[in-house]
Amino acid sequence: MFKYFEPNKIFSITSKAPKYVLFLFVIILSIGLMEALIFSPEDYKQSHSVRIMYVHVPAAWISLGIFSVITFLSVVGYVFKIRNFFLISKSLAPSGLVFNIVALVTGSIWGKPTWGTWWAWDARITSMLILVLFYIMYLVAWRIYENNDKAFKITFIITILGIVNVPIIKYSVDWWNTLHQPASINIFSKSTIHISMLFPLLTMTAAFALFSLLIFLMKYNTELIKIKNKGLDRL
Amino acid sequence: MYGRKVKLRFFFVILTLLTLFLTVFLILKSLEKNVVYFQSPSEIKALSEIKKNKIRVGGMVKINSISMKTKEINFIITDFENEINVIYSGVVPNLFTEGKGVVAEGYLKDKNFFLATKILAKHDENYMPPEVKAALQEK
Structure with a gap:
């Protein structure tokens, strides 16, 4: 575990990385979009509206994943007093929020032609809305308590409160009667999605993950520059 | 190995998570009739x-x-x-x-x-x- 780190050393890597990530992102996204919009088949029941899934599901996964990572980093950062982990969390949060909103909006657009409603106060959808609120709380806390010890403590508390919601989102469709259908992709049991649809889904997930990484690098570099400008060689 | 403060903070995190999960679990359990769509x-x-x-x-x-x-x-x-x-x-x-x-x-x-x-x-x-x-x- 590194207690101290040298911003200059990290910056020399992270400042060069974005252009490579951007390059990869554009390639993977083009492949993903071609597969999702042209090559993948229509669904037997939903026909072409199933294509919304290739944006909706990856966005939801990424937003949940980022929140989990943020919580993990904040908890470890809190226990071992690693300031760098808090800055990484702070830089990850904006893309998590964006993808969370994307998941809700595309879900709404998908819901209208399939379910017949834009919005339902169903357990899955409501818990995703709560996650958006936690993301906003988290980012607002950083705005209020600019990079000082108070910000670390408060954002740590917000993540630890918010993480309780994550398993609820995941299992809401299994625990209760919901309008939202249960998960199609299962790690431990057979997935109920045809392989020709799984492939574009995973490619789009990789593209969104790269986009998050890109935004993260940009945000993180800004944080490092701020530290350098303050003349601190270590956090 | 680790200082006393580190151990206390770790204990604090575990305790907080346990309390939160239990509380939320109990609330949702009692509200089950309203949570279902x-x-x-x-x-x-x-x-x-x-x-x-x-x-x-x-x-x-x-x-x-x-x-x-x-x-x-x-x-x-x-x-x-x-x-x-x-x-x-x-x-x-x-x-x-x-x-x-x-x-x-x-x-x-x-x-x-x-x-x-x-x-x-x-x-x-x-x-x-x-x-x-x-x-x-x-x-």
């Missing part, structure tokens, strides 16, 4: 009294139960144990078909008749191209 026909049958407020009933549309009239559509929601007749006038979503999931929002007339004001189609977690579906049905 719809009730099944069996749960409707088990009701002790019929309330006037709006509820949602969900299940499968029974095969061969849809009958369209000029202004009205009748069908049966089943959970393969109990059934309930639904009367509805209005537009149904595209995915509303026999043998598929449905959620009806409206009022109970009695335990066997439900006056729906809104019909939502519930689709399942199976995604496949039409050819695969046709191949599956042939088997």
